[in-house]
Amino acid sequence: MLDDSLKTQLAAYLERLQHPVELLASLDGSEASTELRQLLDTLASLSPKISLGEQADERTPSFLIRRAGAPEVAVRFAGIPLGHEFTSLVLALLQVGGHPPKVEQELLDAARALDADLHFETYYSLSCQNCPDVVQALNLLAVLNPRVSHVAIDGALFQQEVEAREVMAVPAVFLNGEPFGSGRMELAQVLAKLDVNAEARAAEKLRAKAPFDVLVVGGGPAGAAAAIYAARKGIRTGLVAERFGGQVLDTLAIENLVAVAETEGPKLAAAFEQNVRHYEVDVMNLQRAEGLVPAGEDGLLEVKLASGVSLKARSLVLAPGARWRTMDVPGEEIYRNRGVAFCPHCDGPLFKGKRVAVIGGGNSGVEAAIDLAGIVAHVTLLEFDARLRADEVLQRKLRSLPNVRVITQAQTTEVTGDGQRVNGLVYRDRASGESHRLELEGVFVQIGLLPNTEWLKGSLALSPRGEIVIDERGQTSLPGVFAAGDATTVPYKQIVISMGAGATAALSAFDYLIRQGSPAAAGAAVATSGG
Template sequence: MALDITIRNQLQDYMARLVSPIKLLANVDESASSQEMLGMLEEVTSLSEKITLNKETDVSKRIPSFEVNREIDATGITFAGIPSGHEFTSFVLALLQAGGHPLKLDAEKIEQIKNIQGKFHFETYISLSCHNCPDVVQALNAMSIINSNISHTMIDGALFQKEVEDKQIMAVPTIFLNGEPFGQGRMELDEIVNKIDSSASLKEAEKISKKETYDILIVGGGPAGASAAIYSARKGIRTGIVSERFGGQVMDTLGIENFISVKATEGPKLVTALEEHVKEYEVDIMNLQRAKSIQKNDENALFEVELENGGKLKSKSVIVATGARWRELNVPGEKEFKGKGVAYCPHCDGPLFKGKHVAVIGGGNSGVEAAIDLANIVGHVTLFEFAGELKADDILQKRLYSLSNVDVILNAQTLEVLGSDKVNSMIYLDRKTNEKKTIALEGIFIQIGLLPNTDFVKNTVDLSKFGEIIIDSHGQSSLPGLFAAGDVTTVPYKQIIIAMGEGAKASLGAFDYLIRQ
């Protein structure tokens, strides 16, 4: 793998920041993948006198793979495969951190990781096209740098297909800890740390409960929540934002081409920009926290937001911006085979189905886009639509029908997902003939829309028949002082740019409410 001249120049600048020597140990053989990886490592080594490269052929370890170690000891960081694509950044960060470059973590978090007791060996199966995988890889690598009891190996699932099949991995990232399943999907460092540090959740709940009362507390960290936080903070009032995952559903969105003034971007990039913008103001951000309930005290008119970890926050007003989640089919076999053939992110998990026959359920824009993307990777795609015609934009339909390895079945109702260890077929109803049919498949990607995240307020405010929070023209719900914005509300057209506008409106509405109390 020869480095592009621009990347090479950038990498040389980064390598100039190394403080202490690094030792790379490559485990290779004569295979093409080994030689490609070795070529990349040799080129990187040539960029700095502080990097040395040694080779071995140890069949007891994964080939090709390489370790990133300090001169005096091992870091526990291993890359099994060639960390190109989205994972190239993970590789560069590992080099910098092993070479003594400071980690971008606060002292309290570093100390917490240092004090974790026990032996933890993590393995993360990734695909190079997955935009959520690097977050997990980088978090676990950082933990390995800090604590010698923690080690981590990134494994390219496309290169180690036998392992993927033996472990029945059909979604990325998939994390194993000491050989046992640990997690699946995007996980942030705090989430991982809290999962292995048993005392962390209790400490965080105590810390949260001691916080002073907010003027406006925003629940949810997607585009609507971020916009609401900025508008609130600009008013000079005490603002807090509590979210299960900053960025929300946008983190799972790859291509964004309708965000006005930005011709094209990606979900994770937009989320990074949102977070940086919010941090420009005095906003108390509490990430990786899930709201359990919201109640209003009639005596003092304060809202109490209880979190899943037991922590409690008080505020004079609340804005709910918890967005929505993938809508499920709710048919037999769907939950049983989730992560074993049933998937919701075609871009992340598509590479694991290379050459296979998969289905896409849903004929809207997201379903048709998924089918088009998958057609470039898998062997064959069959798209199923409940209605008698596709709902996607014409331009997408024309592209779909031009593909030779795609079939479209209309008037199809999914009835059941079948399999043994993983998905092997699906039963659907032909709504025209009323005949049940079975189709052999190895993967099913569900793209049938979103469900609002309102379970925690269903007994607090009025909801629509679709479970959305009903709001007025100022963004206020049926409970005075509780506002809502974005995909969680009755506002039509679930779009990022609309959610941002609604977040701003809800914030202004909440501020107007406060000054009138």
């Protein structure tokens, strides 16, 4: 189950355990229980501080990770946490075993201060790249606070439970038996939902910040690169983002990044954030920009946030990125996360043995159909144009699959449901004009991206597609404001291009500050004049 190299690495990590840890398994005669037993035997063999025992639980197979002598310090996994959740397993072992987490002290204090009995349940899938953030946040919360408990549940393994609770997208979190949240969440977001005063305290801290020389809006590849290049100039740099990592967090495999042969989106996003924080960048995460005000008499640009706070800066680099484009048809929003999904890697396992549709015949759509065909009973791919637009190698693979049907010249007009979940969709044949209905349980939308620029309308020039218009230096139509990444008119939307564009925009902003006579920029220019 774990190769020798991984065992060696894991044994080195487990040397950090400060307290003995008990693994208490609930097993039966199933194949999954046998696999889990093998995993737990391996873990116990890698450290003298890990012991293995049994304890009956309502979910089988499952296991409790408990600190010996301190039963209140514990977390539970229902299933076999491999795949993307293997890191969650390792962190849970270390944290239950007393190894200190790499989390801001303010968040640790807030977690320990929670004064209520909170039982969390998180449904995940092993192929979901966003699920580990939620699982790890809630596991840590359970370790820090004896009144908090958490069980992470593999939705594909506990299919009946998933259907009974109508979980159709992961990660899905329940608190004391009631829905708490869905989608990627960090510890700060969980605490903010639990503590009604957290948002007000965060806003007060933002309100007290002095103006920045460069303020970067966006935490994706373009924003991270811009922040690093600006900070290296020795000027006051801030980065505000709704979620650090942006669309990269939703990307499973990345195989075209020049520096590495292969990586995954969440790992790359974590590397971006670690590098940005290495420099003196004031990172303000989980903050959504809602307005841009041109410079006034004080020469400062203003970014308005959803929290009601405004941040000011002498120059801006806008890198708000993009989001999944929706079909904008009746039923789509009603059944979002109830059969309408946008991430086949995350939610695909929840549709095992069912019939689904994929909307979109580009690379993303065809790749989604190929991946889903190995999980679901049948896939229908609908493409608006007369032919698929995906690379030929992907189309050949798609055509080889027996449980996939391709319909071209199909315009989806409605997603239907029974009030609780999707039960079909209606499409119009663009050649004949006739309408047809497909009976199915899931719809995966893969029709491209939409720039996150609605908040910029009226402030600077946007293209007809809503992209920020820039020149070769990243300059926008507003003096002192530069832009980079997928939200701009740059012709190719690629991670490596966004990183380069972010660097360009930051250097252009620095040049702008020098020409405006900014003392900080002028001083930095002298200090870095050697290269």
